[in-house]
Amino acid sequence: MIEIKLPFWLSGEQLTRLTRAARRYWERVEHWLRWPLRQIDAETCALGVLDLLAWQRNITRFTGEPEHLYRLRVKYAYANAVDAGSVAGVKRIFQRLGVGYLEVEERTPGRDWDVITLRVTDGQLAQNAKLLSIIIGKYGRTCRRYQFEVITPLTAGVALTEFNNTWTTDVATL
Template sequence: MKMPEIHFKYWMGRGELAKCARALRHYWGHVEAALTLPLEKHDPLTAPIALVRLQAWGCGIDPLEREDEQIFRLRVAYAFEFARHGGETAGFKTMFARLGIDWVDIHEREDAEQWDVITIETRDADLASKNWLMNAMIRQYGRTCRRYQFNVTYPATLCLRGALFGHRAGIEIATAEDATTVAVRQRRVEHHQQLFIATLSRPQGGEQ
């Protein structure tokens, strides 16, 4: 809740009354800061990094080698949500979106024989820069009875504009009432075929 502003009429906006209003606002600002301090200390996005590491230990989250502080804070802040919906299609999409991977599509049971393979389709830039993060999240929140593989795609943005247009269509049918007869003359077709075979034999004792 935001603290309301104190407004006076123009002939009352100065002097001792205005000083009293500023003092009251300053005092209640300190009270608000004191009340919200415990909440800020327990919020992984704003708490000191030492407390965030303590919360990560309680959630079973280990720091990754290549992750920065913001990614680590996000993993701790949404640890319960990631664990609750881990392995689901919607849960994976939400998890990757919170970690900065905007475009992800998941395909399940594409092969009738290898039905346990799940294909994660993402952009080439995200897979090249954050494959270590995606692998770590799959190892931690993926289902043990599934195999995961990545597929690279190149999404294109399509822009369509609406415009007013007109169209008229008509169908006309023409028929002929006169009977038409097609005469075919029968003729004999002749065909001749000959086959010649030539062989060369070398006489015995002859010159080459």
Template structure:
């Protein structure tokens, strides 16, 4: 719950101490003093409301909220990250049972999951592969292990797979061209010439046979 802001005090121009004179006069400082006083009163009254928000409460009360929401601060965890884990503890516990919800848990804490792969191999059906960027693995390794410990599925093994993105740039443009193909070959040429001549031909057939007497 957020407390409303104080309205701005607008003093008439003939009483603001600045419009009718070149130098600032007493009404101007009086207005500033009254505004500062009521702003401090507003902060005092809104302090209990701020303690209900893990992002703005004091550290002793933050530890109490973390204990109530089953959050343990690991060694070296920044305070800002610790506050986020306490704030999103309830919604994270609700989303832990699905693939989309598990990705949302990481995204709420600033870690982007590229892919979440299940049952890739038949002999290792209980292995879940989490594919992340190399920078996320290097900067948030301790946090990722803590999230798996707290929100991981029962009887499942988790394995990280690091991907290295490569950016490829291709420039494009218009171009034109003309194409011509010429083929030359050296083939031998054979010429057959026939001259007509008269031919004479005589044919004789002789037959001989033997008879018995």
């Protein structure tokens, strides 16, 4: 904040009151002037301004979408549009939006050439079904079909035991 210094001939209680009032006034003016700057950030702006930013960035809020996810989609709209179309870009989009691990496989042998397989866990598919379809519809490749495959992680245990045996090597020559 601005350091306010008043003329030296005013001293004592009057000077401190006047300084305090001037400081409060200019802090309020600074707050008013910084308000538009705070509204540009999609994570901190008011919800009405967020809707305007979303309209500007071609993002539509789907039914039941949590506010934090809506803010993330608006915030990363440009980066997601740049990353759309590549395998690494689709993975980055999923990470930015908090969906998690994703495997992308293109041109799988035995399937049509235009099918892209996305492998996600069953929890991801259950929690983000609407979001996944929106991501694919908005940032997926044109003239491609997308197919989800569910990965189910399993924990496996391996037991090691020792066993002894004898072995010999026999060599035959002509």
